[in-house]
Amino acid sequence: MKIQTFLALLVILVLTPVKQIINLQNYIIFAPANATTQVNQSPVGRIIEADGKVFLKRQNWSEYHPVFVGTELYAQDKIKLTSEANLIAICYANWKTWSLPKNNISQTMDGCLQAKSQCVETPDGCVPFDATRGINQVAITDKIPYLISPRHTLLLPDKPLILHWNPVAGATRYTVTIKSPSEYIWETEVSENQVIYSGELPLKTGVRYTVIVHTDTEISSLDEKSPFSKQDYLGIGFAVISKSQQQEILAKSEELTQKLDGEARVLSIAELYQQNGLNGEAIAILESFIDQGYYTSTVYRILGEIYQQIQLPALAKDYYLQSAELMAVDDVAGRGKLEATLGEVYAILGSNEEAIRWLNLAYKRYEELGQVERGDELKLSLEKLHKQLREESNQ
Known part of the structure; x- marks a missing residue:
């Protein structure tokens, strides 16, 4: 697919993980699904192409697990490829692509510089x-x-x-x-x-x-x-x-368009839009990709993320559910994050029973990953939701 529109840059800004999600109606506090580590809270890039078996180990994971297109990368992540595998990531700090050699173990910091937050x-x-x-x-x-x-x-x-x-x-x-x-x-x-x-x-x-x-x-x-x-x-x-300002990013978008194609191109350019505040343009690119008949878990998930970012949780929920249907069964990390996010969104929408169901699924994924702290956060959220349901039933 060719992207004809080249975007502009007001400033480079980087998404920072939310410290908490508050259900204003019920005063339930949720820990963030995208804050996967305590040390490295901001992702430095995202996998946009992965052929073959790609494995990743986070700082607080007990072992390597398979990862797929769409996985966000953090500075201390370790990535391992088999001899038949290929990986391309987009780096947020400089918007360059990074490829990891086969039969190698690399730390994300080797290929993607740590991105820095800026203001507008x-x-x-x-x-x-x-x-x-x-x-x-x-x-x-x-x-x-x-x-x-x-x-x-x-x-x-x-x-x-x-x-x-x-x-x-x-x-x-x-x-x-x-x-x-x-x-x-x-x-x-x-x-x-x-x-x-x-x-x-x-x-x-x-x-x-x-x-x-x-x-x-x-x-x-x-x-x-x-x-x-x-x-x-x-x-x-x-x-x-x-x-x-539009011209400042022309070289970056042209480079990505020339080097990449298919889903990798769409993801990288949409990410460039989104992380520079051009949410409307990012949505248009991703939805156009779907309209052309390309249905991938990652595209739906990023659309959900953008709609959640701009505070439209009902639309975000629909895209997240479509992403969950298409996600690989063995993508434990991706499913855990998505299920936790769906739990948060359902709680925000006031559907506490559905929130509990999705948070329970996410809790099991994080147990499998050995990500104890994140599991404890979800467990606390579940306890609060159960307590609230009991109080509602007694009224």
Whole structure:
């Protein structure tokens, strides 16, 4: 598959693992599924191609286990290939690909430099960009015309801006407004749940814009309580990067396009988008890959991760479930992480019995891996969920 669109870079930012996920309704705290080690909390890369048998051992694993495309890599991971195997990873620090020689054991740090977190340059200075996955419960329901896109994302210039929101039962008209912190930019009224911005007033770079949707049934997207940190530059909104910034990443995207093909190309470029705040572009690339008939566990899982990052857990859940159906049976590490994440998402959505089921599955995976600390975290979460269910049944 060829990727025709080359993206732009506002700043390099790196996803940092969330310290906790809080169910605001029930006050249940979950440890993060993606914080796989205490020492190395930020991944330095991801496997984008793996042929043959590839084995990995994390710092707190008891032994090597098979790993597959999509596995995130940490600085202290040790990777082992058989004589017939081949591995390519994308490195977050420099966006270069890294290949491990056959019949070799390598530490990830040998091939991928440790990535460093950065902040977002804004008119107000350098502001931390809160790009963590699954921060807090999102107080939204299907009765709210909550924004789907563009949501918590940077955008490329000179591209049509399509506004898309949740359709509300009973609503026949929607009033859609785009505003900046200082002024209202545009307003229109439509009957569908999406519209293309007319572009009458060009959007400026470096300015955070907000989309507000009102229904003719007196319900507003403002009824969604934003879970994003107050230090978060974008929140639910969006900003446009400049053409000059776009050119900064052209060489990286061109290099990846020329060196890779198929799923590896899609994963690497989507990852480049996502980790640079271009969540909407990353979603478009991955969903386009699916639309063309390519169904892989990794693509569905990363889509779930992005939707969870932008605080749409219901959509994230659907993609995670599809990923689970396609995931290799012997991918113990991948299944453990995915099952733990599904447990968290179901708890955020208030489906505690399903949350318990998925967390139990994840607990068994981490026991198999010998990852005791993570297993203890899940066990604590399970105990809290069981206690809550008992309290609800006694009411």
